[in-house]
Amino acid sequence: MVNDAGQLYTMEGIAAGVIMLLTAYIVVSTTSVYTAGDTHIPDMQLEQLGSDVLAMMDTPDTNRGTSELVGFVKNGTRVMMGGNTLRDRFLAGCKMRSGDPDDNLRAQVYLSYRTTGGSVNTTPLSSPDPEFTGRENTVRVTRWVQLPTEKPPGIPIDMSNTRSKAVLVEVLLWRA
């Protein structure tokens, strides 16, 4: 037998159900979750920035001018205009902004080359950063550079000294 009491309980149930559904919907739809996959965005921005700076350092300012980047690599680990200057100029380019400079950027420059034995060796071009622990969230940007016959000063002796060669400039860039 159907009576009014049964009808009342059903209405309460429906009202509660609708309220629960709405609450769940509002809570889920207004929550913004920063998923692990999103961390590539700042990395991509940093990588693009570093890549731009290396490309612009490799672009001569005049038609018959020379690449600033190649000049630094030719000087190897020399104190003046060598790997450290390369890192400093690279960071200056990365830090430039319209407002205050983006000061908390750090970098470390490496050079990869083919040894006389045929293997590939990587050697630091700039002095080691004392605060670098190896656990930083770094990005890596690279640029190929053509070098003349002479081996740059300070580069290990297993780099060929008798032929021109292409070497890879690698820069590790991170936020301190």
Place this chain on the structure above:
Amino acid sequence: MLSLDFLVGFTIFMLALIMVVSMVPGLLAGLESSGIDYDAVAYRTGVILVEDPGWPVYPPWEMNDPDHKDEIQRMGLAVSKETPNILLSAKVERFFEAGFFAPEDYRSKAIFGDIPYSYNFSLNISNPDGSYELNQTGDPLPPGYGYIRRVVKIKEPGVAEIGYDDDYNDTTLNPSIPPMFTVRLNFSQLLNQSVSAAYRIDPRTDPVTVNINMTGYLIDSNTGATLQNVTFWKMDPTRPNPRFTRIPFSYDTTDPDLYTLRIDGTQTPHSLKPDVPVNSNISLVLNPAATSLFTLDQNSILDIRFVFDDSPDQRTTLNGTYDYDDDILPVLSTGVLEVAIW
């Protein structure tokens, strides 16, 4: 017998179920942070501005006046598509020119978003002399915007500074022949494809600027010499019997959109038939809008002829031909372009 309660309850349950199922895709949308979308749009806009010369290319979009800005399809700032990150100063100036583009223009020709994004573009140029030049357009930055920063170089137009040179000081001139100084633009040399577009002068897109310092060329610096006219001549060496022909042009009308001729540093521009005395210098800027009227191609030779006439006297020894080439280009300046979208 089916209960009425059950029927009503089941119907409502089914309706709620359908509603919930239809909401599922919308529920997942919240899992994506809004910053990702802004960052992606900022990155895309940065790529369009820095790596693309825009559309149309010839005549370039930056030459459109306010009445024809609707013809602009895309506002890229690169010199050419082969030279990413090298921006052309004329494009940069037009892009940031106050009042030329409305916010809707930036949205439809640079951002290309489905929704009306807010934006802030800034370009900080570091000049070789150590000074900074900041160009900016858009709204102040709120928290939580999408961002990209691109490092660029900026190509400025060249200026031919012609000072004293023995080659142009012709002391053997016949006084009955008016001295004529020619600035020659050989397009086959200027547009040499083996030279990167970053270091080429293309008079069809870059202004041609000639500054002549008359010191040393005047027979009497007090009386000066009379610049009778400036004319444009062209030749196509690939045609049979090539010869220079005078280009029809409104020589006696002053039009700052086409050219500016100033004599002795005065602010009032002259027409190309000034017929006035020159005591110190001549400055001519020929805009791409004028050069595009000359129907020149990559084989043409364009002569700009400055004729001095003080007959029967001779008052200047300036005579000869100056080759306008890419040596006059200034060094590229470094800059940083920042795009913020929200």
